[in-house]
Amino acid sequence: MIEFLLNGKKITSDAEADTPLLWVIRDEFGLKGTKFGCGIAMCGACTVHLNGSPVRSCSLPVSVVANADIRTIEGLEDQHPLQKAWIEHQVPQCGYCQSGQIMQASALLATNANPSEDEIVAYMSGNLCRCMTYSRIKAAIQDVATQSDSVVQIYNPKTEAKRTQGVS
Amino acid sequence: MTKFSKDTFEKSRRSFLIGSIGGGLMMAFAPSINALEVASGGAVKQLTDKLFSPTVWFEIDTNGMILVNIARAEMGQHVGTAIARIVADELGADWQNVEIKHVDTDPKWGYMVTGGSWSVFQTYVPMSQAGAAGRTALIEAGAKLLGVNPQDCKTENSMVVAGNKSVSFADVVKNGKIDRVFSADELAKFQPKNPESRQLIAKPSKALDIPAKTNGSAKYGIDVELENMVYARPIIPPTRHGCVVRSVDDSAAKKVKGYQGYKILKDPSDTVQGWVSVLADSYYGAVKAGNALQVDYDLGETANVSEQDIIAVGETLAKDKTSGTLVVDEGNVAKAAESAKTSLESIYRTSSVLHFALEPVNAAVEIIDGVCHVHCGNQWQSLFLPVVAKAMGMAEDKIIIHQYYLGGGFGRRLMGDYMIPAALTAQAIGKPVKLVFTREDDSRFDSVRSPSVQQMNAYWDADEKLLGIEHGAAAGWPTLAVAPGFMPEGVDKKGKYDPFSISGANHWYTLENHRVRAINNPLAQKTFVPGFLRAVGPGWTGWAVESFMDEIAHKQNVDPIDFRLSLLDASGKNAGASPVSVGGAKRLAKVLAEIREKADWGRTLPKNQGLGIAISAGQERDMPTWGACVAHVEVDPETGAVKVHKLTGLLDCGTVVHPDGALSQTEGSMLWGMSLALFEGTAFEKGQVKDNNLNTYTPLRMNNLPILDINFVQNTEFPTGLGEPGLIAVAPAIANAIFNAVGARVRDLPIRPKAILAAMPT
Incomplete structure (x- = not known):
C-alpha cells in the first residue's frame, strides 16, 4: 500500500510497487490528462510534478512517490497563467503532448520566473511535440515570464527603492 | 463502395431540409436518391423520422445555440472550427453561440475520411450553401414575426434584422414554424458570400478545441x-x-x-x-x-529483408525505362534523349520514415x-x-x-x-x-512512408537548350495496399498506379518533353504496409523534382529562381482552371517572385552559409496550394552538421478560412519538412524497422527550431488545402541551400552530415 498526495488529496494505491506512476494516475485514479507517449522518459507527455519538480511518470515506479506531493495538469485547475497563455497563443494542435509541456513549463517558471530564451529552450527540449508547436510554446512561456517579471520586480530591491521614493 | 476522391461531396446533389423539430430547428442534407419523396413528405416529417442522410448537419436550439456536427477527424488542424465558421458566416450567426460535435460512423454522415488536406476544400461550397439556406429560412420566419417583407431583412449576430426592428434566432426558433425544403437546384444557386461582407471567414478567431487541450480534459x-x-x-x-x-x-x-x-x-x-x-x-x-x-x-x-534490399530493387526498377506506369507523357522523351548533346542523371533516395504520432x-x-x-x-x-x-x-x-x-x-x-x-x-x-500498443509496438506496426528511389534524367541539345526531363519514381504504394480499387489507369494504359504516390511529379513547369513513370516496389509492398504520411507523394517526389531543378539551373549557370520562372509560363495544361486552380502556374510564379524579395534572395552571406529555394503546388494538380520555401542554412565544413537559421515560407491557398489555424498548420508542416530533411529516417532490418523509440528515432525538438517567417498570399480565390503542403518544399530548399553554402549536392533523405562531407568539393 502506497500513500501520497495527488493534487493535494491524500490517496492510497495498492498497485504493484514497480508500476509506473503514470498508470496509477490514469487508470486507478482516472486523471487522463497525463499522457502515455514513449514509455522511456524521452517525450515528456507524462510529465507531472513530484514535490514541485517535473518528473516523467511513465518511468517512475509508484513506490518512489510514497508520501510525496504529486501534481498533475488537472491540479492546475485552469488557474495557471500558462494555461491562459496557451489559449491566447493558440498553442495546441493535436494537443496530446500539451499537458506535459505545460507541466514542464510551469516547473520552469516556478524556479526561474524570468528565464532567458536559451534557458527556455534548454528546459523544454526534452518535451517532444509531434505537431511541432514549438515556436508557440516558446512564445507563450515568454509571455507569462514577461508578466511575472513585473511581479518579481515588486520584490526587486531597486524597484522597491523607487516605490518607496514614490510613496514618500 | 463510394469512390474515395476529394470530389465525392461536390458532385453529389442533395436537397436541403430545414424544419422545426422538438423545440429546435434542424438543418440537414437529404439523401440524393430520395429527393422527390422528401419534397412530397416535407422537411419536418423527414427530419422527425430521421430520414435525412447528410454529410454534416446543424441545429439551433431555443436558446439560440448553434450546434454544428462535424464528421471530420480532429487531429490538430482545428477542422471543426474552420467548417463551423463557414456555416456560421453564411447564417449570420454570433460566433459565441456556435458549438461543434465530432460524430460517430452513423451512415448518415456519408463517406468519412480526413486526409489529403481536403476538408476545407471539399466543404467550402456545400457548407456555404447550407448556411445560406438556413439564413433564408430564418429570414422568412423572422420576417413573418416582425411583420416585414423578407427582402428587407438580413441576418447578423444571430438576429434577423429589418431596419430598426430585429428578432433573435432564438425567438425565431421558439416562435416560428419552419418546414422548408431547398431542392438541389435551389441550393446550387446560393453563391458563397462575397468576401467584403464576410464576418467570420478569413477573420481572426480562436479554435474551439483548444481550451480542452490545455487542462487535460480533451478526450483521446x-x-x-x-x-x-x-x-x-x-x-x-x-x-x-x-x-x-x-x-x-x-x-x-x-x-x-x-x-x-x-x-x-x-x-x-x-x-x-x-x-x-x-x-x-x-x-x-x-x-x-x-x-x-x-x-x-x-x-x-520477408523475415530477412533489409532497407538496402528494398532500395536495390527500387534502383533497378527506376533505371529500367520500361518499368512502371506512365503518368505524364508529354512530347517524346525517348527522341529527346536520342538527339541530346548533353545530359544529366541523378538518383534521389529517401529512407523509411515513421509517423510517430505521440498517442500510440x-x-x-x-x-x-x-x-x-x-x-x-x-x-x-x-x-x-x-x-x-x-x-x-x-x-x-x-x-x-x-x-x-x-x-x-x-x-x-x-x-x-x-x-x-x-x-x-x-x-x-x-x-x-x-x-x-506500447511505443515500440506502435513503431513496429507502423505503416511507414516507403523508402523510395527516383531517377531523374535531363537532356540538352547542341545549343544548350533544355529538351526535356524524365522521372521514374519507385516506392511501396499505400493505395495498392489498402484501397486498390481507387487506383486510376496510367496514360499508356499499361496498368494502374497509386495517384498518392506520384502526385507532385506531374508539376506545373512547362516542358516540351516530359515523362513520369510511377513504379511500384514489390519488395516494399511485401515487407510492410506502405503508409500515407503527411504530404504523401509530394512529400518525397518534391525532393527529387526540386533538387533536380536546382541541379539543372546550376548546370546551365542560371539563377535557380530565374530558371524556375522561365518554366512557369502557365501555358497549355499549366494554365489552370476556374475556380480552383485559376491562374495556374502564374500564381506559382507570383509566389516565387514575392518570396525572392521577402527572403532577400541573392544577398551575400558569410562563408559556409547559403540560401536555397524550392517550390510546391500542394497535394494534387486539381487542388493546388501554391507555395515556396527559402531555407537559410549554415554548414560546418569539418563535421558536415547543418544548422537551419531560417525558413521563409509563402503559400497561396486562396481564401484563408481560419487564418491562425492555417498559420499553425503551416508552422507544423514546415517543421515536419525540416525534421524529415535532417532528423528522421529509419531502416528495415530483418523485416522490420530498426528504430522503435526516441532513443534512436530523433524528430526535431525545440533546440532545433529555426526562425520561421510564414506568410499567405492575400486573395479571395477558392480555398484549397493547408494541412500538408507547407512540408513539401522544405527538404529540397535545405538541400539546395547546402549546395549554395558549401558546394555539396546531397541526394538522400534524411541528409546526414557524413553524406555532406562526402559530397563536398575537394
Missing part, C-alpha cells in the same frame, strides 16, 4: 474506459505478413500480478497475421506479461446486443469499418466506430488496422477490451 482514444474492460497489449510478430504462431509459452507471464492469459488471434480479414494479445487487469500488467511471453513463429517470407495507436471495443462498438481516433472510418466487419464476421451495419480526438494523425490513422486486434480480442474473450 487512449482515454476511453468501458465498464468491466480487460486491458490488452498485442505481441507484434517478426514480419508484417505471413507469420503463424507455432506455440506460446506463458509460464513466466503467469507470475505477473493480474495476468489474465493470452489469445492467439484468428483474423479473417488478414490484417493481423500471427498475432497474440496478452490480457491483464491493468495495462502495466499486460505490458509486463507481454514482455515475459515466449511466442514461437513460422516466419513470413489503440482501440477499446465492446459488443452490446450484437453491435460492435469500436472506440478510437481514426481518419478513414469508411475504409476500415468493413474490415472490422470482415474480421469479426459481422454485418457492416452492426459496427459503429466512435470518434475521439486524435493524438496525432499525420496519415497514420488513415489506417484503422489497430482496431482489428482489439475487436478480435473482445470477441474472443466475450468482454470489453482496451488494447493499447
Whole structure:
C-alpha cells in the first residue's frame, strides 16, 4: 500500500510497487490528462510534478512517490497563467503532448520566473511535440515570464527603492 | 463502395431540409436518391423520422445555440472550427453561440475520411450553401414575426434584422414554424458570400478545441474506459505478413500480478497475421506479461529483408525505362534523349520514415446486443469499418466506430488496422477490451512512408537548350495496399498506379518533353504496409523534382529562381482552371517572385552559409496550394552538421478560412519538412524497422527550431488545402541551400552530415 498526495488529496494505491506512476494516475485514479507517449522518459507527455519538480511518470515506479506531493495538469485547475497563455497563443494542435509541456513549463517558471530564451529552450527540449508547436510554446512561456517579471520586480530591491521614493 | 476522391461531396446533389423539430430547428442534407419523396413528405416529417442522410448537419436550439456536427477527424488542424465558421458566416450567426460535435460512423454522415488536406476544400461550397439556406429560412420566419417583407431583412449576430426592428434566432426558433425544403437546384444557386461582407471567414478567431487541450480534459482514444474492460497489449510478430504462431509459452507471464492469459488471434480479414494479445487487469500488467511471453513463429517470407534490399530493387526498377506506369507523357522523351548533346542523371533516395504520432495507436471495443462498438481516433472510418466487419464476421451495419480526438494523425490513422486486434480480442474473450500498443509496438506496426528511389534524367541539345526531363519514381504504394480499387489507369494504359504516390511529379513547369513513370516496389509492398504520411507523394517526389531543378539551373549557370520562372509560363495544361486552380502556374510564379524579395534572395552571406529555394503546388494538380520555401542554412565544413537559421515560407491557398489555424498548420508542416530533411529516417532490418523509440528515432525538438517567417498570399480565390503542403518544399530548399553554402549536392533523405562531407568539393 502506497500513500501520497495527488493534487493535494491524500490517496492510497495498492498497485504493484514497480508500476509506473503514470498508470496509477490514469487508470486507478482516472486523471487522463497525463499522457502515455514513449514509455522511456524521452517525450515528456507524462510529465507531472513530484514535490514541485517535473518528473516523467511513465518511468517512475509508484513506490518512489510514497508520501510525496504529486501534481498533475488537472491540479492546475485552469488557474495557471500558462494555461491562459496557451489559449491566447493558440498553442495546441493535436494537443496530446500539451499537458506535459505545460507541466514542464510551469516547473520552469516556478524556479526561474524570468528565464532567458536559451534557458527556455534548454528546459523544454526534452518535451517532444509531434505537431511541432514549438515556436508557440516558446512564445507563450515568454509571455507569462514577461508578466511575472513585473511581479518579481515588486520584490526587486531597486524597484522597491523607487516605490518607496514614490510613496514618500 | 463510394469512390474515395476529394470530389465525392461536390458532385453529389442533395436537397436541403430545414424544419422545426422538438423545440429546435434542424438543418440537414437529404439523401440524393430520395429527393422527390422528401419534397412530397416535407422537411419536418423527414427530419422527425430521421430520414435525412447528410454529410454534416446543424441545429439551433431555443436558446439560440448553434450546434454544428462535424464528421471530420480532429487531429490538430482545428477542422471543426474552420467548417463551423463557414456555416456560421453564411447564417449570420454570433460566433459565441456556435458549438461543434465530432460524430460517430452513423451512415448518415456519408463517406468519412480526413486526409489529403481536403476538408476545407471539399466543404467550402456545400457548407456555404447550407448556411445560406438556413439564413433564408430564418429570414422568412423572422420576417413573418416582425411583420416585414423578407427582402428587407438580413441576418447578423444571430438576429434577423429589418431596419430598426430585429428578432433573435432564438425567438425565431421558439416562435416560428419552419418546414422548408431547398431542392438541389435551389441550393446550387446560393453563391458563397462575397468576401467584403464576410464576418467570420478569413477573420481572426480562436479554435474551439483548444481550451480542452490545455487542462487535460480533451478526450483521446487512449482515454476511453468501458465498464468491466480487460486491458490488452498485442505481441507484434517478426514480419508484417505471413507469420503463424507455432506455440506460446506463458509460464513466466503467469507470475505477473493480474495476468489474465493470452489469445492467439484468428483474423479473417488478414490484417493481423500471427498475432497474440496478452490480457491483464491493468495495462502495466499486460505490458509486463507481454514482455515475459515466449511466442514461437513460422516466419513470413520477408523475415530477412533489409532497407538496402528494398532500395536495390527500387534502383533497378527506376533505371529500367520500361518499368512502371506512365503518368505524364508529354512530347517524346525517348527522341529527346536520342538527339541530346548533353545530359544529366541523378538518383534521389529517401529512407523509411515513421509517423510517430505521440498517442500510440489503440482501440477499446465492446459488443452490446450484437453491435460492435469500436472506440478510437481514426481518419478513414469508411475504409476500415468493413474490415472490422470482415474480421469479426459481422454485418457492416452492426459496427459503429466512435470518434475521439486524435493524438496525432499525420496519415497514420488513415489506417484503422489497430482496431482489428482489439475487436478480435473482445470477441474472443466475450468482454470489453482496451488494447493499447506500447511505443515500440506502435513503431513496429507502423505503416511507414516507403523508402523510395527516383531517377531523374535531363537532356540538352547542341545549343544548350533544355529538351526535356524524365522521372521514374519507385516506392511501396499505400493505395495498392489498402484501397486498390481507387487506383486510376496510367496514360499508356499499361496498368494502374497509386495517384498518392506520384502526385507532385506531374508539376506545373512547362516542358516540351516530359515523362513520369510511377513504379511500384514489390519488395516494399511485401515487407510492410506502405503508409500515407503527411504530404504523401509530394512529400518525397518534391525532393527529387526540386533538387533536380536546382541541379539543372546550376548546370546551365542560371539563377535557380530565374530558371524556375522561365518554366512557369502557365501555358497549355499549366494554365489552370476556374475556380480552383485559376491562374495556374502564374500564381506559382507570383509566389516565387514575392518570396525572392521577402527572403532577400541573392544577398551575400558569410562563408559556409547559403540560401536555397524550392517550390510546391500542394497535394494534387486539381487542388493546388501554391507555395515556396527559402531555407537559410549554415554548414560546418569539418563535421558536415547543418544548422537551419531560417525558413521563409509563402503559400497561396486562396481564401484563408481560419487564418491562425492555417498559420499553425503551416508552422507544423514546415517543421515536419525540416525534421524529415535532417532528423528522421529509419531502416528495415530483418523485416522490420530498426528504430522503435526516441532513443534512436530523433524528430526535431525545440533546440532545433529555426526562425520561421510564414506568410499567405492575400486573395479571395477558392480555398484549397493547408494541412500538408507547407512540408513539401522544405527538404529540397535545405538541400539546395547546402549546395549554395558549401558546394555539396546531397541526394538522400534524411541528409546526414557524413553524406555532406562526402559530397563536398575537394
